[in-house]
Amino acid sequence: MKRITCVLKRCMALLLLLPLCGAAAIAPLLPVNLKIEYLDRPMGLDAPQPRFSWTLKSTGTGLYGQQQTAYRILVASSLKKLEANIGDVWDSEWKPSAQMAQVVFAGKPLRSDRRYYWKVAVKDEKQVVSDWSETAYWHTGILTPDLWKAGWIGSSVVFDPAQNDCNIPDPWLRKTFVLDAVPEQAMLYVASVGFHEVYVNGRRIGDDVMPTAVTDHTKRARYVAYDIASFLNKGSNVIALWLGTSWSIHGPYVTKDRPNTPIVAAQVDVYKSKDPGAAERPFATVRTDATWKIKASPSKLLGVWNSNRMGGELWDANLDEPQWNTTAYRDDDWLPATAYHPKLQVSAQQVEQNRRFNEIRPVAIKKISDDTYRVDMGVNFAGWIAADLEGKPGQRATLLFSEREQADMTFGLHSAYIFDKTGKGTFRNKFNYGSGRWITVKGVTKAPQLGDIKGWLVRTAYKEAATFSCSDSLQNWIYNTVRWTYENLSLGGFIVDCPQRERLGYGGDAHATCETGMLNYQVGALYTKWMEDWRDVSGTESIVGNMYDTAFARKEVMSGRHLHQGVLPHTAPTYMGGGGPAWGGIVVTLPWYFYRQYGDETILRKNFSLIRNWIGFLESNTRDGVLQRFGGRWDFLGDWLWPNATAEGMNNDSPQNLCFNNLYRIYNLRIAAKIAGRIGEKEWAVKWSSQADAFSGIIHKKFFNEKDTSYADGSMGNLVAALLADVVPEAWRQQVWKRLENEIRVRRKGHIHVGITGGALLFKLLREQNRQDLLFEMASKTDYPGWGYMKENNATTIWEMWEKDLPGHSLLHSSFLYPGAWYIDGLAGIKVDAPGYTRFIIQPPQLAASRLSWVKAGFESPAGFIKSNWSRENGRLQLDLEIPPNSTALLKIADADGLFLKEKKGAIRKIGKHKGITVYELRSGKYHF
Template identity: 25%
Template sequence: MKPAPTLSICRLFSLLFAVGLTTAHGLTPSYLRCEYLVDPLGIHEAAPRLSWVTESDSRGEKQTAYEVLVSSSTEKLAKNEGDLWASGKLASDDNAHVPYAGKPLISRQNCYWKTRVWDRDGKPGPWSSDARFEMGLLDASDWKAEWIEAPLESGELPTSLSGAKWIWHATPGADQTKGSPLGTCYFRYHFQVPSDTQLDLCALTITVDDSYTLSINGKEITKVGGKDSWRNPKNINLLPFITKGDNVIAVAATNEATAAGLCAKLTIKLPDKDRVILFSDKNWKTSDKAHANWTSISFDDQAWQPAIEIAPSGQGVWGALNDKATKFPVPMLRADVKVADKSVAKARLYATALGLMDFHVNGSRVGDQVLAPEWTDYRVRCRYQVYDITPLLRPGANVLAARLAHGWYSGRIGNGNYQFWGKSPALLAQLEVTYTDGSVERVVSDAGWRFAPSAITSSDFMLGEDYDARMDVADWSNPGLDDSSWKKAIVRNEAKRPLDPQVMEPARVVDELKAKSITESQPGKWVFDLGQNMVGVVRLKVAAPVGTKVTLRHAEILNNDGSMYLANLRGAPSIDTYICKGGGTETWQPAFTFHGFRYVELSGLPTKPALDAVTGLVWSSDTPQTGEFSCSDARLNQLQSNIWWGQRGNYLSVPTDCPQRDERLGWMGDAQVFVRTATGNADVAAFFTKWLVDVDDAQTSEGAYTDVSPRAGSSAGTPAWADAGVICPWTIYQAYGDSRLLESHYPNMARWVEWCRSHSQGLIRVKDRGADYGDWLSQGANTPKELIGTAYFAYSTSLVAQAAKALGKADDAAKYQQLFKDIKAAFNSKYVKPDGRIEGDTQSVYLMALKFGLLDGEAKSQAVQHLVADIAGKNNHLSTGFVGVSYLLPVLTANQQDDMAFKLLLQDSFPSWLFSVKHGATTIWERWDGWTPDKGFQSPSMNSFNHYSLGSCGEWMYDSLAGLGQDPSGTGWKHLIIHPRIGGGINHASYRLRTIRGTAASAWKIDNGQFILDCKVPVGSTATVVLPTAVAAQVLETKRPLTEMKEIRVNGVVDGKLHLTIESGTYQFSSPMP
């Protein structure tokens, strides 16, 4: 397992003096990238931007000029012939976002490039190593392929409940149409099985509003829970559990908002006879009490009431159900490829899918991506991938093959959506083999492709994946296979939509986790503990007889009895199955589903499995890890690990909310709350470059941003969620200095502010607030939703004004700055009382008012006092939900309340960040009280144990505790603020970040009464250093008096702390502790 992103103090101190020293030959550029990516294929930008970094420990070092050569071949580049672009020497310190300015680039253009830079003394360094980028298919006319599909029949029993009735329990004498009181009620149903025959089929199709536990003949079979999970009926095979003669179905149904309703049908099939179907109706028995042994056959239920029939399936308050078949085989497709017996220059596969795909050439898998292509709003655009398959081809006969799954396009996704964008997946593929003589061979998806069912008998994000190894076709992607019995692909007439290239790192396996232990929770059910809540799938390794069905279930946490806690999965069974082909050890891993889990339950094997039968394969969009944090408090190191694991798991194609339950959407509120922390852990620039296009695609025509992007729901305009459309691009601009990104999203940002203006009254957001979530999952605090809407309206307006200024839009900047002032005045008039109290009087109201700049003078000071008093009055506990949590520590520190910030951060009783750490969490929980010792689990309707939002405290740990941040008035780490905060008994902390300009670091410790700070500033950057002393004469730098260091400027003392300005390089400061 890769270590969590923590860094020992000694290791960091050594690294500060060991990275990329300036050589005798000058500065050497490294880490060359184009549009944030290393050697990308499929660039569409007319002027692709180039970036590099230079590392040096020499003080004051800077790049004063650069030269870039871009060539059409490696041979020309080696000769320093920039036939596409020879920039010449350009006086500039830019090392990022340098726009290509050469000859116009055409589709498929090969571009090889390198750069060199001049140092502060005007001395040129050596040329960098070579890098490359390649243009994609820039024009729609470049695409010759056709969309094809491979329709296969479902092998699943349909989940239609047509004919069944919704039933519930009602107290005698009460209104029968309102059902039982809130909570749990109980259902029983008897049925007979003939004693003289073996059934072919006995299946229960059932749904319950909201959660239920199903038992057959006294044996608990399954638990299904979660808000709105009732929209998706389940098929449950009862054959293993029934007996000849009398049988009983027993259901405990729970609904916390209204009466619990049940709708079901029982399908029985005898050999050579028609099916018998029995429906839920008044013949079912109900009760509001769980009597002893009530699930058993022998229990006497004569005193129970007949169920109340409410409405036929599809009617009543429930409406239509998602009762179509949801399990379809994954097809395998193939096409012959003839390669001439001559030299191949390159072979490129351009491909995308409405759904998910993977490709194989001559028996070898193409690439290492998973869940390709990335999720988009398929009505607006698709992202295509470019694969270099040159090494996989050979002269003569070849085969290009693919598998095609439903994925986000036509599978189950959050909000109860199924087949949201379409009914079935489709594939678009274009293989181009370019020979050295200039000729091109092209193979495209068309009616000539053939398909057949693969061994993947079903694959779905929520349901899981089923694989029958007995159906394996060993040579399905090799030449020579007789595919004459395969069906011909069907050309689909798809609406024209933009085909944009992949502009972010793909999702792939980024880590592997070995099982730590194995226990038997029930006979034949083996629970593996991977030691870490993760996202991805497992690799299964078993040896069993042919036909053995191995079932894998996934859970984040265990019940007290060691069984899997599954209720919080709601309508996502997350079950993978594998049917063995026999004959030795078999290894398999799912291809087109993913789960969020720490524990894996394996059942179906005749004997105890080995510990290595299960290995966790961690999936994530492969954003490069750039930040490393560590400190002397092991609890905070675990908190940082939890933050990182939450980020890597939920940054999967889009920034999701959670990876385990039936949701997994690109929630905007979660994204904006966490984005500042995210940029401190990984390079997420390319990731957000892609997702922010999704955000704009989802924006309504009137200008309201939606709650989720890609848009898979109707709600829009929700305060704090919709505002992500402004906050996220601004934050990415600040972190990476990407003005082109800001420019591209600015019109949409301004449209959102104008939408808020037009949907407000007197600049107060009294109406049209979308889903109006408020301060989601706060603890005992009721922050007024109208106030949240107005505060965020002001904040978005302020950011748009700043964006306009940064982009040189002076008129817009003035207009929106004035609008911000007007909203601020309206906010103060409506919500702020003379004593400084703000309506609602919660921590979050003060945090928003202070963070968003809505208060001045005495009102600001009073707000700080009220905030601190509220925290102290709660015995140093927080009460914020999603809206306020990310601002809590930064606002306290910005207002000279470091002591209270440390008290909150180090608090380990509920509610607090360290409460979950104290109780063994390995990722951030969705709720402060997802589990507590006295109450157990929270409601399963909203109880994820991998939900990064509350981990947004990471930002403060990096820039305040470790002390490494950037000037909030700047961008791209041009000017750093190195200001460690000391407190909480912590005696050392460190943080290292690879910024867009190079490595920055801060590592401090307290040693024998001395404060020692080691820091590094990237080439070309400067930093303000703040030391915990007011006396410059007490400060040493690398053991020399500060007063002798002419290159260090002493700025003065502020609040008892010495402020210095330094240039790039490495430094060590020491001073007596105050």
Template identity: 25%
Template sequence: MFTITGLRCEYLENPVGIDVLQPRISWRMESDERASAQTAYRIEVAGDDRFQEKLWDSGQVLSDQSVHIQLTGLKMESRQRYYYRVQAWNQHGECSEWSETAFWEMGLLKADEWQAVWIGAPASLLPENSEQCPMLRRSFELDGKIKSARVYASALGLYELEMNGVKIGDAYFAPGWTSYKHRLQYQTYDVTGLLRQGGNVIGAMLGNGWYKGNLAWAGSKDLYGDRLALLFQLHITLEDSREITVISDDGWKVSGSPILMSEIYHGETYDARLEQPGWSAEGFDDSGWQPVVILSHTKAILIAQENVPVRKIEEIKPIQLIETPAGETVIDMGQNMVGWIRFTVKGEAGQEVQIRHAEILDGEGNFYTDNLRAAKQLIRYVLKGGESETFEPHFTFQGFRYIRLTGFEEPVRLDDFTGIVLHSDMEPTGDFQCSNPLINQLQHNIVWGLKGNFLDVPTDCPQRDERLGWTGDAQMFIRTASYLANITPFFTKWLRDLKADQAADGGVPFVVPNVLGTEGNGLFGPPFNSAAWGDAAVICPWTIYLCYGDKRILEEQYDSMKAWVDYIRGQGEHEYLWNTGFHFGDWLALDSKPDSYIGATDRDYIATAFYAYSVSLMQKTAAVLGNTEDEKAFAALYSNILRAFTDEFVTPSGRLSVATQTGQVLALMFGLLEGPAKERAVRKLMELLEESKFHLTTGFVGTPYLNHVLSDNGNNEAAYKLLFQQDYPSWLYQVTKGATTIWEHWDGIKEDGSFWSKDMNSFNHYAYGAIGDWLYRSVAGIDTDDHEPGYKRIRIRPQPGDGLDWAQGQLQTLYGLVRSRWEKSDDGRMRIEVKIPPNTTAEIHLPGAALEAVTENGIKLSEAAGISSVTDMDTGVRVLVGSGEFQFAY
């Protein structure tokens, strides 16, 4: 027997309020039998959960496809809920029972369906220079029993909604950060259970957020607009089939709120004495509130929520109360985290308490904030007095491990403080563990780097006056991120913003959404078009396709990808080299010149190498999409770039003219060398590592690929040697210094306890966490096949090395759980355990194995079920298998 489970629509379980006109359905097949496979499927879609009102039936489709099935021919209607179920046939021709019923629900599909208008506070209430957040409310009556109700809402700024005194939904920082001039998300909420017959009240609170607040390091504000506004539309269906609509219009009222200031960087100021209890509930006297004003703003840019929402993911309790040498009261949360503090305090009315946030203590043990630059990260709370008061912020987030308390009465109780971790609510998918505790801590730090920097956009850092969607950091980390969580909705949204903010000439901004403008601010020059940064336009969509089999993202981004390559080709006098413009180079590499952030690797070399790499991915993308002419054109372009690269950077004897670690790594990783030149680059890399006593000197560009290049070119032990270094510079140096996230600099804290710098020293920066890709792909050995992506065909190829007795990784793919574990015994024997999900196949490499010595679950390979072929190779044994759990020993 087998079952169909895990039904998803557009990666989501029962999504409400999508606007995808041709939704895609995915499911998992579950079976205890080895080599289980799907041979056919059937999907039914109905307007009711009993399937009496059938809308669409695929019939039996002979196919093994079980992810991203596009429901062509089914016309979507706004606000309609669609129920669906799946059955499938296996390799024996047996048919499963119908799956459990799942559903998706459409949002508002057309701009003219928005009856609501934008509303905000009048200038007489909140002048232009006011930092106070507005509260808005509207009361209405219902004269019948409620059958269903949906809210559709967005804002210029951030918003929170309440209905009858209860918060609507569990999301924060809605509507999220997009390229606001082109795209603005709205959210859908099922509020059926919050409404009641009789009087009802809607309440809304607005904050500056990314729309109006302070962004980037130049102190800029109002980058998208200078007025906060709400857009709200409530559709109610009563039991008697009547429909009622409540919208944002001139019938709403507005008041100032207790939030006197709220900024992403600077924190929040809240005066509890200004609270108006019951303001979003029936019976509240709003006679002192003012009428709202209607604002003019387009609704044509509205789109349904694309990314998963930001939510409260977990809570952390403090581990220590510290009295610093400077006499300050500090609490250690034990983990560098992103979110805010919920705290309870008791005192007199008008008493003010403050919480300042920091990542680190200095060498003397004092609270350290210099690396925050202009970001204040300060919560100010004024008590209303009386009983204990509990508070948490609304429209701000902090990056911190330590908090400094001011104004709190003694003795301070740790139980009164809780860290609330917030980030985009991505489904965790991966886990890596091994026999070395320091490596496990490194993996922990990588995961927390993702948690801290995937708050609606992939930011570089979450604490200082920056927190921007740097394209380079995102493309460097995306493959690692794909192991840690289901990142497709997250990156789908971000890549659409990249496309929206892309220049007319195809150039790509340094940060997405682009808040650095077009002229630049003197720090870097015009904020567009650095190699390895702009290449995110190509690398990120390809990576999503590779890891999730998502062809649609290539279709959507193809014009953007192509435009970026065309931009590069149009630079300078040589269309096959990129040797013009500003580039970040091997950012923060340790071989940089004094007082320089840019590494020693020639920037023209890096630019041309990434040019070649992006073109190679464009050739593959065109092939996937069936664009034969483009595929040929990109193949020819790649050949010309390769020839020009060789002429420019490779001597006739095969030596690279760029003698750095990163120089060798890029040429080898991107396949730019062959024969003697490739062999020489491998030797040169090893020479450079030996010169540095097996310490890396690479920066943002070279580090993600370094260990891959070593393992893939016969130097796996060198890769392990790098991994296990504990002195500076190394990944574990940070761990030995107590890091709980990944640092921006290899020596953010120097060996003498001093800091690298004040101006740019984040202790939560995920770029160097890209080593996680190697841990999963090479150490645990879990990978996918380019030709059958998304783990339809799985590659299990662990590469054990000295220093580990065992390692294991697991990954929840769209097909189910993939698991790989290896263990070495003291006598040199190897045991490898593998789990392959149904409806997939796997190519398993047993490193160093001799065919005659290998057993599977105690029997010969030739007698084991589920194995389709076995090949004896120089490097070990290759086994092709179907689904199931396998235990190999040799």
């Protein structure tokens, strides 16, 4: 085998052999990417002991093995004090620690509605002190419930579910008040059931879209904080709120104490000082109450916010009053707002806001008739549009959204615009969104031009974390399309199944999306919030069928019937939809995946009761070691949407289904045992581990077929679940693996043959076992079923089913997004080893250069930026790697690649060799081999 020696970039190898010449006054490390609770400078944070995180940047060149050996955090009550290095709120002093994530605040008790400034410095491996980081800050919200003084107000008009379209106009609310001075601090906190926009003295505050995040409004309302100090004047001022109906009429959220209409509670304390001290009192306060005034606005929800009836928006230009939110406007004819008293917990929205991204321009417009035109936006997307239109005064133009070129409208998505006397106007989304590729415009007198229409993706504003490209154009298409689809599913602080038909947060679908999300985006806050949603909905069964028809819903009230404390609906925070054990089981797997990704034990502790109750619920439905079918027709689904599943029958009582759910239950038990062990719950760890072992024997005996070494019906999904759940006895494991390979390569001719849950488990298993060959084979097929088949059929987003032309299914869906994780931890070879990536693996896949000759990938991990570029040419492997400070990488190289590295003190150390793989430890730095 040809021996290849390693050469460090730009002749830096010599530096590895020599100490740094003379310790510099400032360490060549700098803390960067400062965050609190996974957020960048959050406003309105209600955590009394927030957690600080940062990563490290090397400010030198040619340096290896850089480490953090200590940190010091300063928190100050004013920017001036922090700049003087005075931590009057908290000076952590020097803490000998390599910890960079989830460092818990341990200073003086925080006050509500205050801004705090912070920075951090570190010591390196030579005990040299770094420069201070840039200054960051956060603003606390309402830290104790007694400080929330705002009343709930809204319209007296409530939703009538008997209507085809919503009968509630989106209301305007306003309050005029006088200030005797110009304020320095004024933070407005707005909690709404339904969406809202905020205006002060005629100016829109913030660039957020459709706040707040989607929330279980039987229990909770989230507030958003707005800094309005610079918008206030001495003298007369007006705060105006525009409410959007949206989730306020979602059937499962109906309760006796809350009206079926959008409502809002808001408050602001106004201070003369920018950083008010403990003794300073606000010189003015504004709270929502019945003295606020209300009027119907020109906008109204079309549809009823139900499956296939999400509708759109109606804008009546004849009702517009542009000055409605200014001090000059006279509101004498407005009515007093109606006060309400719902029993809602008010808490901060600790997840990024929705915002607009990726402006989209149409690629073609086709005339259908004299007043009808079909606009091709070029890509399937979920979001907003702006359309300049012309029509007859007083007439209505309609905009119909479709995922299919031959259909005017899919899933009932439509908006409308009523022209004023000018016959000209612009339709703009405000409190709803469309989804599709084609927009059919009807009722206009002039053909729209390409420049008259534009769209935007709307999503939660998390940041990207990864880049990936490779030599295979199909893999690049799959990766980019999976990411685009994921982004289109993440509006509102959770991941929906589809943005057009249901908008539900399915737990089963989360198996297909959560690791793709965590390996490609900075979604720590999003998944923390979504787990809170699962805690909120726990103990309640799911709603199936028409949510306004109690005969289908099986409930007395739409908020859900409380059953066993551990039962979970199949979606959160939305309650509706069908599912099975793998849907509720996300409350076990997601916290564990999250912990592995971010090194955050808090998510394990906060959700441990939820996990324990869920495992207990499954145990209550277990007889003689076998989980029994429970619930109604839609409550015990197994795998979902495998190829040709609709013809075979997905919702059935077959042994296949019973086997799959029992295997998944054992997988849940094994993960729950790991969680319990990690957080010191030893009794539960022993119990669950013992149960998993015992149930494995029972399920293996009941479902295993010795003749062909398969389980139940021999499906790919059951083979995968048995292996992943470690149900297969050691004596049979190798044969079951061969059976799975045969199922993929021979019986299915290299095609995937699983659905949402089975597919997610398949990719999980093969990623963990480094079977890039099998994954690449399935991801390379261009005929049915597969992602390449979608590409060949001109897809721009990932479909709900492997089939394209079955009526009623979505072409923008969460079902098959699980390859998105594989591109980073499989083809790029970046795998977490120690939770949070303080130690990780880089392992170039063993694929022939004729199949994949190069990969370029970057990953902004919780420990810092990782680069993994590899290429093979003429039998020669080349690597460009970057290991962030304060972390180490285990580089795994197959003998077949003929790359043998020389050990270098402080940089490269050979660990060992196993089954033709040599393992090297690389300390932080940049390498070229």
